[in-house]
Amino acid sequence: xxxxxxxxxxxxxxxxxxxxxxxxxxxxxxxxxxxxxxxxxxxxxxxxxxxxxxxxxxxxxxxxxxxxxxxxxxxxxxxxxxxxxxxxxxxxxxxxxxxxxxxxxxxxxxxxxxxxxxxxxxxxxxxxxxxxxxxxxxxxxxxxxxxxxxxxxxxxxxxxxxxxxxxxxxxxxxxxx
Numbered sequence: 001x002x003x004x005x006x007x008x009x010x011x012x013x014x015x016x017x018x019x020x021x022x023x024x025x026x027x028x029x030x031x032x033x034x035x036x037x038x039x040x041x042x043x044x045x046x047x048x049x050x051x052x053x054x055x056x057x058x059x060x061x062x063x064x065x066x067x068x069x070x071x072x073x074x075x076x077x078x079x080x081x082x083x084x085x086x087x088x089x090x091x092x093x094x095x096x097x098x099x100x101x102x103x104x105x106x107x108x109x110x111x112x113x114x115x116x117x118x119x120x121x122x123x124x125x126x127x128x129x130x131x132x133x134x135x136x137x138x139x140x141x142x143x144x145x146x147x148x149x150x151x152x153x154x155x156x157x158x159x160x161x162x163x164x165x166x167x168x169x170x171x172x173x174x175x176x177x
Contacts, residue, residue: 031059033176034103036093038155040111043166052089057176060095060103067091073114075134085136087112095173102148103173107155111167112138139167147173 040052058065070088077083092108115135141156152172159166 030097031062032097034058034060034095035174035176036065036095036105037172037174038091038093038107038109039170039172040089040109041168041170043168044164049165054089054091056091056093058093058095060097060175064092064094070112073134073136087114087136098146102146104144105147105171105173106142106144107169107171108140108142109156109169110138110140112136115162135162137162141169143169145171147171149173149175 034057036056036058038054038056040050040054042049042051054067054069056065056067068088068090070086070090072084073087074082075085088111090108090110094106096104098104113136115137137160139158139160141158143155145153145155147153150172152170155169155171157166157168
């Protein structure tokens with residue numbers, strides 16, 4: 001009889017409704033199409049030397065956007081041996097919409113250029129390449145800005161230790177309709 005009572009008790013427990021724990025819905029990232037414009041401007045004092053604009057179309061709340069633009073420059077390492085150095089601009093951007101309607105924009109900027117000591121100026125495509133010992137200038141920065149739709153902000157500013165030139169990075173974000 002005890003066996004039957006114990007069995008009946010177990011069956012009664014098994015028959016009770018089972019309440020599953022409620023699973024919270026996975027967080028859905030809202031993806032908004034945006035255009036990010038990054039302008040690298042170089043100054044000698046107050047005189048603008050160059051302005052290099054780059055545009056990335058991406059999804060805020062989506063994946064990181066990448067832009068790579070450059071050239072491989074031959075560098076002599078022996079009497080007849082060369083290696084190639086990447087020179088140019090690399091940008092990585094990630095944007096997220098904040099609760100206040102502004103965007104958090106994380107940027108990585110890497111820029112390099114070739115300077116020829118004999119000429120004292122930056123080498124440009126089409127120009128004769130007379131020096132065998134070029135200098136590779138480089139700039140690298142990671143920064144975060146908070147920007148509203150249509151707003152331009154200065155992300156960073158730095159001085160080249162060799163030339164004294166000032167490099168400014170300006171960022172503009174526009175939502176795409």
